[in-house]
Amino acid sequence: MMKLRLNTSVEIKDVLQNVPTPTLVRIPIQKKHKPVVKKKQIVGRGQVVAENPSKNAHGIGYVHSSIDGIVEDVLPDAIVIGPIPAPKEGEEAAAVVRPEPCAELDSLSNEELSRKLLELGIDTSRFHASRALIINGLNPEPGVLVSEQLVKDAQDVLKAGLQILERAIKPGTVKLVVANGKQISLHGCTTVNASDVYPATIDPLVVHAATGSERPDNVDVISISALYRVGLVATTKLPLTEAAVTVGEKVYRVPVGMPVQDLLNAAGVEYGPDWKLALNGPMRGEALSDLSRGIPADCTAVTLVREGLYPSVEPNPCINCGECVLVCPARIQPGMLSRYAEFNMFESTRSQHVDACLECGMCTFVCPANRPVMQYLLLAKKQLAAQDEAVSTCRLQD
Amino acid sequence: MASQDISKKIYSVATAPLWHSGRTLQKNMLQTLLALLPVVAMAVYRYGYDAVEVMAWAGLTAVVTEALVQKLMGQQSTSDDFSALVDGLLFAFLLPATAPAWLVIIGSAVMVILGRMVFGGFGGSPLCAPAVGWAVLAISWPEFMDLNGMLLKWDLVEPLSELKFFGLDAISSISPMSLLLGENLGALGASQAAMVLLAGVYLMARGLVRWFIPVSFLAGVLIAGQVYNLIDPQVHATPLFHLLSGSTLLAAFFLMPYPSSSPAWRLPMLLFGFFGGVMVVVIRTYGIYPDGAAFAVLLANLCTPLFDLIQPKPFGGR
Numbered sequence: 265m266m267k268l269r270l271n272t273s274v275e276i277k278d279v280l281q282n283v284p285t286p287t288l289v290r291i292p293i294q295k296k297h298k299p300v301v302k303k304k305q306i307v308g309r310g311q312v313v314a315e316n317p318s319k320n321a322h323g324i325g326y327v328h329s330s331i332d333g334i335v336e337d338v339l340p341d342a343i344v345i346g347p348i349p350a351p352k353e354g355e356e357a358a359a360v361v362r363p364e365p366c367a368e369l370d371s372l373s374n375e376e377l378s379r380k381l382l383e384l385g386i387d388t389s390r391f392h393a394s395r396a397l398i399i400n401g402l403n404p405e406p407g408v409l410v411s412e413q414l415v416k417d418a419q420d421v422l423k424a425g426l427q428i429l430e431r432a433i434k435p436g437t438v439k440l441v442v443a444n445g446k447q448i449s450l451h452g453c454t455t456v457n458a459s460d461v462y463p464a465t466i467d468p469l470v471v472h473a474a475t476g477s478e479r480p481d482n483v484d485v486i487s488i489s490a491l492y493r494v495g496l497v498a499t500t501k502l503p504l505t506e507a508a509v510t511v512g513e514k515v516y517r518v519p520v521g522m523p524v525q526d527l528l529n530a531a532g533v534e535y536g537p538d539w540k541l542a543l544n545g546p547m548r549g550e551a552l553s554d555l556s557r558g559i560p561a562d563c564t565a566v567t568l569v570r571e572g573l574y575p576s577v578e579p580n581p582c583i584n585c586g587e588c589v590l591v592c593p594a595r596i597q598p599g600m601l602s603r604y605a606e607f608n609m610f611e612s613t614r615s616q617h618v619d620a621c622l623e624c625g626m627c628t629f630v631c632p633a634n635r636p637v638m639q640y641l642l643l644a645k646k647q648l649a650a651q652d653e654a655v656s657t658c659r660l661q662d
Numbered sequence: 663m664a665s666q667d668i669s670k671k672i673y674s675v676a677t678a679p680l681w682h683s684g685r686t687l688q689k690n691m692l693q694t695l696l697a698l699l700p701v702v703a704m705a706v707y708r709y710g711y712d713a714v715e716v717m718a719w720a721g722l723t724a725v726v727t728e729a730l731v732q733k734l735m736g737q738q739s740t741s742d743d744f745s746a747l748v749d750g751l752l753f754a755f756l757l758p759a760t761a762p763a764w765l766v767i768i769g770s771a772v773m774v775i776l777g778r779m780v781f782g783g784f785g786g787s788p789l790c791a792p793a794v795g796w797a798v799l800a801i802s803w804p805e806f807m808d809l810n811g812m813l814l815k816w817d818l819v820e821p822l823s824e825l826k827f828f829g830l831d832a833i834s835s836i837s838p839m840s841l842l843l844g845e846n847l848g849a850l851g852a853s854q855a856a857m858v859l860l861a862g863v864y865l866m867a868r869g870l871v872r873w874f875i876p877v878s879f880l881a882g883v884l885i886a887g888q889v890y891n892l893i894d895p896q897v898h899a900t901p902l903f904h905l906l907s908g909s910t911l912l913a914a915f916f917l918m919p920y921p922s923s924s925p926a927w928r929l930p931m932l933l934f935g936f937f938g939g940v941m942v943v944v945i946r947t948y949g950i951y952p953d954g955a956a957f958a959v960l961l962a963n964l965c966t967p968l969f970d971l972i973q974p975k976p977f978g979g980r
Contacts, residue, residue, distance in 0.1 A: 406681075468977065479978030540676050551675035567680060574682035583687060583785030586926030590872070594977040597926060620976030625679035632685040633785070639677050 272403035273412065273443035273460035280417040280508070281516045283530040285331060289521030290342045290558035293327050299343060305335045306348060308362035310503045312383075313343045321378040322392070325385040325561075330505035330519035332360045342558055345521070365501035369428070377432040384497045385504030385561065390484055397435035398474045398485040399426075399450070401442040402458065402465040405545025408565040410508050411488035413515040415448055418492055423451045425495025435484070439474045462547060463593050463624035489564055510565035521558035524566060528555070535568055542567045547625040579606075580633040588627035588637055594620045598627035602640035610651070613644040621645065690870055691744035697861035698751055704844060704854040709759035709816075713850045717754040719763050723770035724750030731779040745784045746774060752792040752916055755851025756909060756956060757799075758812035765806050769799040781922075789963045790920040793913075793956040800951065809952070813847045820847040821907045822952035825899055833899065841906035849953075852909035862915025874931035875919040882939020883910055890947060904943055908953035913942070917956065923963040930969035937969075938962035 293299065297314040301307060307329040314327040333345040351357045372380055374393070382388045403411045414422065426438070438453035443460035458464060458473035467485045472478050489508055497504050509518045511531040518527055524543075528535050535541065542549030543560070546567045559566075588598040596617050604612040618641055627637040705713040728746040732739050740746075753773050757766060773795025781787040800807045810823040821841065824832040840846060844854040852858065865871040887901030904910060909917075918924060918938050925934050938958050945954025 537673065539673070540680055541673055542676075542678065542680055546681040547679040549678050549680060551677065551680075553673050553675045555673065569680045571674070574680075574684060575686050577677060577682075580687075581783060581785055584922035584926075585785075586872075586921065586924075587685075589926040590928070595974045596976050597973075599926075617976040617979065620978060622977065628677075629679050629681060630683045630685065632687050632690055634682070634686060636677050638679075 270406050270462040271460055272406050272408070272462055272465050273446070274403070274409055276409060276413050276416050278413075278514050280413060281514050281531075283516050283518055283522070283527060285519060286522045286526045287331075287333075287347045288336075288345065288523065289330055289333070289519060290344050290523060290556060291327055291330065291521035292342050292558050292560045294324060295340075296324060297327060299338045301335045301338065301343065303335055303338060306333075306358045306360060307335060307345060308332050308360040310363045310505060311361065312503070313345070316382065321375040321382065322388045323382060324389060325382050325387045325504065328385050328503040328505055328520075330521050332362070334358075342521070363503065367501065369498065369501050373431045374434070377428070381428070381432060381494065381497060384502075386494055386497055387490070387562065390486060390490075391429070391433045392484055393433050394436055395433075396475070396480075396483045397429070397433070397438045398471055398483055399438065399440045399453070399491055400465070400467060400470045400485055400487045401440050401448065401450075402460050402470065403443075404465055404487065404489075404564055405547045405549075406462050407567065408510045408545040409513070409515055410510050410564045412443075413510075414488050414492045414508060415442075415450070418495070419450070421495035421499055422488065422491055423495070424498040425491045425493075426451045426453070428498040429491070429494055433484075436482075441470050441474050463622070463626050466593075466622060466624050468622050469593055487564075489562070493561065504561060507559055507561050507563050509559055509563050512568075518559050518563075520561045523556045523558060524552060525555035527559060527566065528568075533568065538571045540569045540571055542569075547629065548623065575634050577628065577636045578634050580635055582635060583633050585632060587630045587632060591626040591630050593624060593626070594622045596620050598637045598641060599631075599635075601644065602627075602635060602637045605640040605644040605647075610644050610647045613641075614648055618644050618648070687743045687745065691748050693868060693870055694748050694865065695744060695751070697864045698748070698851075701755065701851045701854050701857040701861055702751070704857045705755070705759070705850045708844060708854070709850055712759040715763065716757055716759060716761050716766050716850060717751060719766040720754035720757070720770045721747050721750035723767045724753070724774050727771045727774040728779065731775060732783070735779070737783065740783065743784075746778075749773065749778070749784075749791050751851075752912070753795045755912055756792060756796040756849050758807065758809050759850040760812045760815070761806060765799060765803060769795045772798045785922045787922050788966065790917045790923045790959050792920075793917050793959045793963075796956045797960060800956070809847055809849060816847060818845070818847045820952070821903070822848075822946065825903075826946075826952040830897060830899060833903065836903075838902050838906055841903070846907075848907075849909055849912075852912040852955075855906050855911050858911040858915065862911065865915065871915060871919050872931065874928060875924055875935040876914040878932040878935030879914045879918050879939040880905060880910075882936040883914075883942050884939075886940040886943035890943060898947065904946065908946075909955040910942060913938070913955040913959050917959045918962065920959075920963075923966060925966050925969045927970065927973060930966075930972050933972070934962055934966060934969045937965060 293314045298317045299314045301313045309332050311329050312326050313329050316323050334348045336346040337344040378388050439456050440450050440453050441456045441458050442448050444457045456474045471485050505520050507518050509516050512533045541552040549567050582599050582603050601613050601618050621641050625638050631637050724746045725741050729739050729741050773791050777791025777794035778787050809820045821833050821836050842855045883904050884901045887904040890898035925931050941958035941961050942955050
C-alpha cells in the first residue's frame with residue numbers, strides 16, 4: 265500500500281530558476297479590483313492595470329503589468345496583455361513608459377508606508393501595527409519548496425523585506441518558524457523550530473508552535489513567499505511583477521500572469537490531458553481546468569498529479585471509521601460534520617464547531633471511503649455564512 | 663474542429679486535496695481477509711471439513727443477503743468492498759464448527775439485516791454486526807450454540823464451559839500454552855488464539871486497527887481478572903486464562919474496534935475498550951453463558967454514544 269510522507273522540509277539542491285519572459289500574460293484580478301486600463305492601451309512593465317478602490321492602508325494590492333505590451337482584453341477575473349504589434353510603415357514605434365523606482369520608500373513609515381506598499385502591489389490586509397509578527401518559514405505543503413528555497417537563495421531580499429516591514433508596522437516581536445533541525449537566522453529575529461509534517465505547516469498551527477497559544481488575537485503571520493514579495497518591492501523600489509513558483513523539484517521566478525502552460529513548457533515537466541493540475545500545493549490547491557490561466561502573484565506552486573494515481577473522490581457513505589477525527593488538527597469530527605452537511609443539517613454543523621475547521625484537507629486525504637469530507641465542511645461554512653448574512657440584512661431592514 | 667479545440671484545452675478537475683493516502687475500504691477489507699487467512703487455515707486444521715462448511719455458508723449468506731437487501735432498498739450494491747464477506751467470516755469464527763447449515767444461514771442473514779442493513783448499511787450500525795448475529799443465535803438456539811455439546815465428536819473440553827459448570831479444578835490441567843495454540847474445543851475461529859493474535863498485530867502494524875481499543879480492552883480483561891483472582895484464587899481463574907480463552911482475542915482485535923460501533927476520539931476509545939474488557943470478566947463470572955465476550959462487546963457498543971460525549975475542545979476554543 266502506498267504510504268505518502270507528508271514531510272515538507274527537503275534539502276534544496278537547485279538554485280532559484282528564471283524563465284523566459286512570456287509574450288502574453290493573463291494577470292489575475294479579484295472582484296474588488298477596479299481595472300484602470302482600456303483595450304488597445306499600451307502598457308509598460310510595472311504600470312498599474314487595476315486598483316484597489318478603497319483608500320485604506322491595509323487591503324489587497326494594486327495590480328501591475330508584468331511585461332511591456334498592449335492590453336488585449338479586460339475580463340472580470342483577468343487582464344490580458346499581449347505583444348505590441350509591429351508599427352505600420354511610416355509610423356513611429358509606440359512609446360512604452362515604465363514607472364520610475366519609487367524613492368519615497370526609504371523615507372516613509374507607518375501607515376503611509378503600508379499604503380505605498382499596497383500601491384506597489386503588496387497585499388497588506390494581514391499587516392497590523394504593533395503586533396507580534398510570525399514568519400512561517402516552513403514549506404507550506406509537501407512538494408512545495410518555495411519557502412526553504414527562498415531562505416537559501418534570497419536572504420538579502422528577505423532581510424530587506426523584514427526591514428521595511430519593521431518600519432511599516434513596528435511589530436512587537438518577530439519570530440521565524442523553521443523546520444526542526446534547521447539552523448537559520450534572519451536579520452536578528454528569534455528562530456523557533458517546529459514540526460515540518462503537514463498539516464503542522466499551516467498558519468494557525470505555526471502560530472501555536474511559536475506562541476504556545478491557539479488563535480491569539482495580537483499576532484500576524486506571513487509566509488516566506490509573502491515576505492519575499494515585500495522584499496522584492498523594497499530592493500527594486502518597483503511594483504511587484506513576480507511570483508516564486510514551485511514546479512516539480514525546482515522553484516522559478518515567474519512574471520505574474522504568465523500562462524500556466526508556458527511555465528510548464530519552460531520548466532520542461534511532463535503534462536497532458538491525463539494529468540490533474542492545481543495552483544498551489546497538493547493539499548489545498550485550486551484545480552486548474554484551463555492552462556491559459558495566468559499565475560497569480562501569491563501562487564506558490566503548480567501541482568501535477570497523474571490521473572488514476574490516487575483513488576478518486578466519490579459521494580460514498582461515511583463508514584464511521586474515525587480516521588478523520590484522529591488526523592484533524594482542529595479537534596473536530598469531520599466525518600460527522602460532513603454527514604450533517606450532506607443532509608442539509610447546517611445548524612448542527614455550527615453547534616459541532618465547524619468554524620474551528622482549518623481547511624487543511626487531511627480528513628479527505630485519509631478517508632478510506634473516499635468522501636470529499638473537506639468539501640462538505642466548506643459547503644457547510646458557506647451555507648452558514650450565507651444564512652448569517654441573510655439574517656443581518658433582515659435586521660437592518662427592520 | 664472547434665469542439666476538438668475545446669476538449670484539448672480543458673482539463674479534468676478534482677477537489678482539493680489532490681493527494682490521497684491511497685486507502686480505500688476495499689483495500690482495507692482485503693487486508694483484513696489476508697490477516698484472517700491463518701485463522702481460517704488453523705480452524706480447518708483443527709475441525710476439518712465442518713469448519714469449511716460453516717465459514718462458506720456464513721460468508722456466502724452475508725454477501726447474498728446484503729446484495730438482496732440493497733436491491734430491495736434501492737441502494738447500489740457494495741459487495742465488491744468485501745465488508746460483508748469479512749463480517750460473515752468473523753461471524754463464522756464465533757460458531758461451533760458443527761453448527762448446522764440452516765443455523766449458520768439464519769444467523770448470517772440476521773447479522774446482515776439487523777446488524778447492518780436496518781441502519782443503512784456498513785458503517786451505519788451502532789452495534790458490531792457479527793456480535794449481533796451471535797447473540798441472536800445464542801439466545802434463540804442455546805443448545806445448538808453450546809460449544810461443549812456440539813463438539814462431542816472431539817475428545818477434548820471447552821475451557822470456559824468447564825470453568826462455568828465444574829469450577830476451577832476442572833481447568834487446572836489446561837495450560838496457557840494449549841489455549842494459545844487452540845488445543846481445546848471452542849468457537850471455530852475464536853479459539854485459534856495465536857493466529858487471531860497474529861492477525862490483530864498484523865492489522866495494527868498496517869495501521870488498519872488503532873492500538874487504543876485492543877490494548878485497553880486486553881488491559882481491562884487482565885485487570886478485572888486479576889482483581890477477581892485476588893479476591894478468591896480458589897474460585898476465580900487467572901487473568902491469563904481469561905485473556906486466552908473463548909473469544910477474548912477475537913473481540914479485542916475485530917469486534918471491539920468495529921468501525922461504526924466504537925468511539926472516535928482517543929480517550930473515549932481507551933475508556934470504551936477498558937469497559938468492554940472488564941465486562942467480559944464480569945459476564946463470565948456472573949452470567950449464565952460460559953463466554954461473555956460478544957455480549958460484552960454489545961454492551962460496550964451501547965455505551966459508545968456516552969463515551970463519545972467526552973470531546974476535546976476544538977482548536978482555538980475557549
